[in-house]
Amino acid sequence: MGRRSAARGRRLGALALLATAGALAALPFAQLASAASTSQHRSTTSTTLPPPSGSWRGVPPAYPPFDRHDSGMPNSTIRIFNKYGQLAVYGNRSVLYVLPQYLEPDIPVRLLIANGEQLYRANCQACHGVDANGVPPQGTPGQGGFPSLQAVGPAAIDFWIESGRMPATSTRLTQPARRPARLDHLQAIEIAAWITSRWPITPYIPKVNLAGADLAAGAALFSADCAACHTITGDGDALANSTFAPSLRDIPLMQVAEALRTGPANMPVFTGNLTDAQMKDVVAYVVRKIEHPQNPGGVGLGGLGPVGEGFVGLALGVGLLALIGFWIGDRS
Helix, strand or coil: CHHHHHHHHHHHHHHHHHHHHCCCCCCCHHHHHHHHCCCCCECHHHHHCCCCCCCCCECCCCCCCCCCCCCCCCCCCEEEECCCCEEEEEECCCEEEECHHHCCCCCCHHHHHHHHHHHHHHHCHHHHCCCCCCCCCCCCCCHHHCCCCCCCCHHHHHHHHHCCCCCCCCCCCCCCCCCCCCCCHHHHHHHHHHHHHHCCCCCCEEEECCCCCCHHHHHHHHHHHCHHHHCCCCCCEECCCCCEECCCCCCCHHHHHHHHHHCCCCCCCCCCCCCHHHHHHHHHHHHHHHCCCCCCCCCCHHHCCHHHHHHHHHHHHHHHHHHHHHHHHHHC
């Protein structure tokens, strides 16, 4: 009975923080805003949670170090700390950024972090090193060109794992492609939780509230900032030096937001220079329009775009007219 009570207490404590933070997708963001308002006070309901790990306190550094509010930075409108002074959730009505340690309320924080370390040792350490600094075991700095994971933040770690790009199938890939993930969502969260507990940095993992998103504004932002590489239809395109902008078809909502805030591969980082409201509009446009195109004019032709569709229309139109002309001439 004692063990059950303790386990139940841990679960209730984790649930209390997430309820306060609004990190659960089922909770309306409005409730969070009214509960936390614009304060930077510490959450009183987080006092039952154990410390994530390590000795860090307060707000971890932001990457990149911009000061703009509500743009993926920890100086957001809503900031919630646990009793140990560690920033657990930040954001606003559009997007909440949650420390991965608190995304799984049914699993004790220490167990989540311990599992993450084991998974890292088994799947990541061979390339990224014992201390996640990009130095392989018994290697030298710079050997192999593996990036350090100490300064990327949990959103980037979760993106690369859940998109299937990591663990990589080969160390010789110029740019890993998206593929079925080898590790599941929980395992990705566990690895991100362990690394963040040792080397904390933002952005945290984003949870986007698409309610009230402006699709027209999202289309305009997508055209200005994304279409040059991903194409206006989101089908992706080749870039320089054997790299590419991937297709945006069938990308989960959270991964779209993570990519915008972390800038994987050749993609620019939009943390600090794109507000959360703007990011919400872009994410909504991608998941609602790019991934589910509508073709009111008829056949979509795979979203070839106006130039390609024009050639198809010209070929079919001229060909059909030529056939009609031959038929009329033959009958005459």
